[in-house]
Amino acid sequence: MKDFFGRWRGDLPNARKYAVACRDYVMTKLAYLSGVRAAELCGVCLGDIHWEHGQWGRFVVLGKGARGSGPRPREAYLFQEGRALLWWYIEEIRGEFRDDAEHPRAPLWPSERKSKAIADLNVPVAPAIVPSTFRRALHTAAAHYLTGPVSDLFPHLLRHACATHNYERGMTLWEVQKVLGHDWSTTTLRYMATAHADPELANLAASSRAAQRLVMDKGNLR
The missing domain is CATH 1.10.443.10 (Intergrase catalytic core)
Incomplete structure (x- = not known):
């Protein structure tokens, strides 16, 4: 893309x-x-x-x-x-x-x-x-x-690409669901059949987000 x-x-x-x-x-x-x-x-x-x-x-x-x-x-x-x-x-x-x-x-x-x-x-x-x-x-x-x-593109394929690429970049399933406007996560999952996720990188990203939230929470308590 x-x-x-x-x-x-x-x-x-x-x-x-x-x-x-x-x-x-x-x-x-x-x-x-x-x-x-x-x-x-x-x-x-x-x-x-x-x-x-x-x-x-x-x-x-x-x-x-x-x-x-x-x-x-x-x-x-x-x-x-x-x-x-x-x-x-x-x-x-x-x-x-x-x-x-x-x-x-x-x-x-x-x-x-x-x-x-x-x-x-x-x-x-x-x-x-x-x-x-x-x-x-x-x-x-x-x-x-x-x-x-x-070799060809149509609008709904762009929607699938949006879901797949955002998920591969580190968005959570819930965040991708929010972007697409889906009510059900099962619908979002069908959009990401070709996603190539890396569990190790996802784990590191999740740990980083958790650490950031912890720092913010401590700052709010002061």
Whole structure:
């Protein structure tokens, strides 16, 4: 994934439609970092971003409800890399699309075309791209920049990669579950069938976290 995104970003200045290429790149990278579903990501508006929440900011998505309970809002994580990338996109790229980028209900990922109906209604915001558009953009990027045994990408595979790679980097199962917005850890486990965990490194990381908590607890008691 690191090589894939590196090749893609390096080629952005050569894109025929630079703003659209940057939108697709940032959207894909954020899907990988945050683990959100395509439909959730497509529905994000500028007013859904809360830079002040958590350590690096979060954004609200309309998540999939458990056991048929229907969609429900939840906060998705930006993390440090996602915050920097999204800030760059909003500051440098989002304004290139022909709508009111200051409007709180303006889509984070606008379509490059304003339909005639919307223009006639004088609506200040552009329509958001739909999941099928995102899938096509991802398929095209994979064909150009992806190397290795996997030859294609689709949005749900990014969600699986998010779970697997975060677990391999040391996140606990509960933390990965929180990132993905799952109600049940058994669901999260199915996302990590290809994870290559190292029990010894995990033990060291757990010991380090326990020691840090002990130090913090002692400091709070003083």
